[in-house]
Each structure stands twice: as C-alpha cells, then as structure tokens.
Amino acid sequence: MSSTDGVIEVAHLSKSFGAVRAVDDLTFQVQPGRVTGFLGPNGAGKTTTLRMLLGLVTPTSGSATIGGKPYRELDKPTRTVGAALEAASFHPGRTALDHLRVYAPQAGVPDSRASEVLDLVGLSFAADRRVGGFSLGMRQRLGLATTLLADPPVLLLDEPANGLDPEGIRWLRVFLRSLAAQGRTVLVSSHVLSEVEQTVDDVIIIARGRLVHSSTLDALARLALPRVRVASPHADGLAALVAQAGWETAPAEAPTPGRVELLGVDAATVGAAAFAARLELSELTPHDPGLESIFLDLTSPAQDATNGVAR
Numbered sequence: 001m002s003s004t005d006g007v008i009e010v011a012h013l014s015k016s017f018g019a020v021r022a023v024d025d026l027t028f029q030v031q032p033g034r035v036t037g038f039l040g041p042n043g044a045g046k047t048t049t050l051r052m053l054l055g056l057v058t059p060t061s062g063s064a065t066i067g068g069k070p071y072r073e074l075d076k077p078t079r080t081v082g083a084a085l086e087a088a089s090f091h092p093g094r095t096a097l098d099h100l101r102v103y104a105p106q107a108g109v110p111d112s113r114a115s116e117v118l119d120l121v122g123l124s125f126a127a128d129r130r131v132g133g134f135s136l137g138m139r140q141r142l143g144l145a146t147t148l149l150a151d152p153p154v155l156l157l158d159e160p161a162n163g164l165d166p167e168g169i170r171w172l173r174v175f176l177r178s179l180a181a182q183g184r185t186v187l188v189s190s191h192v193l194s195e196v197e198q199t200v201d202d203v204i205i206i207a208r209g210r211l212v213h214s215s216t217l218d219a220l221a222r223l224a225l226p227r228v229r230v231a232s233p234h235a236d237g238l239a240a241l242v243a244q245a246g247w248e249t250a251p252a253e254a255p256t257p258g259r260v261e262l263l264g265v266d267a268a269t270v271g272a273a274a275f276a277a278r279l280e281l282s283e284l285t286p287h288d289p290g291l292e293s294i295f296l297d298l299t300s301p302a303q304d305a306t307n308g309v310a311r
C-alpha cells in the first residue's frame with residue numbers, strides 16, 4: 001500500500017449544467033481511517049461531486065481522484081470503491097438476496113458473499129423478501145450491503161442516513177465508525193449536520209457548489225461554543241475586566257469598544273465579576289449557537305456577501 005492509497009483528492013473541480021454551476025472550483029482531500037462528512041444544503045452539489053468521483057459525470061474542469069487516479073483508470077474499480085448514490089433503484093420484484101446475487105459477479109465475488117453482507121447490515125431477516133415492500137431504511141441498508149460486496153477500502157455514501165429512524169441512525173453511526181477503524185476511507189454526504197455530527201471525524205461543507213468550510217469536527221465545534229455577549233457604557237472598564245479575568249473573546253467582524261463576546265464562561269460569572277469591579281453593564285446575554293446554527297450560517301446565501309464572493 002502506498003501512502004496515497006484510499007486518499008480522495010478533489011482539485012479545482014467544477015461542473016456546469018447549462019447555466020447552472022453545480023460545482024464551482026471545489027478543492028478538498030479525504031483521508032483513510034476516518035469518517036468524513038460531506039455536508040451542504042439540498043442542491044449544494046454533493047451528488048454531482050460524488051458522481052464525478054465515480055466517473056459518471058465529466059467535470060467541466062478540475063480533477064477528482066481516488067488513490068491518485070481517476071475512477072476510470074483504477075485497476076479494479078469495484079474492488080477499490082463502493083458507492084451508494086441517492087435514489088438507488090432496486091428491481092422491486094427481486095428479493096434482497098437476489099439483488100445482491102445479481103451484483104456479486106460484477107463485484108467479482110462468489111454468490112455466498114451476498115448473505116454475508118446482508119448479515120453485516122442487519123438485513124438477514126429480510127433476505128427472502130421482495131425489495132418492493134422495503135421501507136426507505138431497509139433500502140438504505142440494502143444499498144450499503146451492495147457497496148460492501150467486494151470489501152472495498154473506499155466508501156462513498158450519498159445521504160445514507162436519509163429515511164433512517166433514530167435507531168437506524170445509531171446503527172449507521174456504529175457501523176461507519178467500525179469501517180473507518182478498519183482503515184477504510186468513508187465519505188458520507190448529508191444535508192443535515194445533526195444527522196452525522198456524532199459519526200464524523202472531519203467535515204467538508206459546501207454551498208452553491210463552493211467550499212465554505214473544511215476542518216475536523218472538533219474545530220467546527222469550537223465555532224459553536226456557548227458564549228456570552230457583554231456590553232458596558234465604560235469600554236475601558238470592560239476591557240480591563242476581561243483582561244484581568246483572562247476570558248477568551250470571540251473574534252468580531254466589526255469590533256466595537258464596549259462590546260465583547262466571551263467564550264467558555266457563563267453569564268453569572270461575568271455578572272458577579274462586573275458587580276465586584278463596580279462596572280455597569282448594559283448587556284449580558286448568554287448565547288449557545290449550537291452546531292446546526294453554525295452550519296446554517298456557513299451555508300446561508302448571506303455568507304457569500306460577507307466573504308466578498310460575487311454571485
């Protein structure tokens with residue numbers, strides 16, 4: 001194995017459908033041994049990006065490679081990459097086992113592998129049921145089973161949590177974590193951060209085809225730390241209080257004297273310290289943005305304006 005095995009690399013990738021710029025100069029990397037969330041609202045360009053990674057859509061420009069090669073140049077593509085794209089269609093008259101047996105030769109594995117992967121995704125109980133009667137959650141599991149047929153080191157899963165109930169989401173979390181723990185590259189898209197926030201190590205967030213954030217989940221979570229907005233008519237006194245207490249301040253877009261946002265401290269502590277210092281406050285507001293609201297901020301159209309990005 002070389003060090004680039006299993007690494008997904010997208011560089012300056014763009015795709016236009018007529019006037020629609022579905023993917024716009026997108027650059028990111030995905031590492032093996034980790035679960036990476038590929039996040040963005042509906043229409044952000046997630047599926048189009050995954051389709052380009054799989055050679056199903058030709059990029060307008062830029063490149064998308066897996067282990068250093070475009071999908072079409074991989075020696076054994078089905079043994080290298082397992083993909084479940086959204087709206088996977090299953091022949092409704094086939095049973096789950098039949099479906100997997102149809103795909104087994106394509107994946108280069110014996111028929112017996114079909115029941116193994118059904119077992120892996122907890123669908124053995126429905127092996128002989130027709131797929132037409134499956135719930136969305138069962139279809140998701142069957143899609144996942146199909147991607148695992150050839151035991152590939154790289155998994156691309158498009159909205160795998162869609163349609164799962166809370167129990168299914170918990171199961172998916174444990175399952176994806178175990179796949180990454182085996183050293184696999186696991187890229188999983190979602191339009192809801194909260195759906196995957198307990199599953200992913202890294203996040204790549206896109207909106208309107210563009211990258212808006214890429215980091216570890218921990219680094220993203222720091223943006224969402226609880227904070228306290230504090231204001232005082234005595235700007236110098238406030239600055240002195242903050243410095244003396246050693247509180248961390250959140251970076252402000254437009255710093256204003258007499259106004260700060262403090263991280264990692266609660267309102268009661270700030271109020272008590274201000275009282276002890278005989279400092280008058282005009283505002284003391286606790287604020288817990290939460291990850292989902294950070295996600296909405298990052299992906300909202302207004303964000304383009306603050307980034308100075310022409311639309």
Ligand SMILES: Nc1ncnc2c1ncn2[C@@H]1O[C@H](COP(=O)(O)OP(=O)(O)O)[C@@H](O)[C@H]1O
Pocket residue numbers: 017020021022040041042043044045046047048049
């Ligand atoms: N085959 C296509 N023809 C025309 N427009 C498309 C096609 N596929 C996707 N799009 C458009 O590209 C944009 C991104 O779509 P998509 O990649 O499906 O986003 P996501 O998966 O993030 O919801 C949307 O505006 C969508 O309508």
Ligand SMILES: [Mg+2]
Pocket residue numbers: 046047048086158
């Ligand atoms: Mg999609």
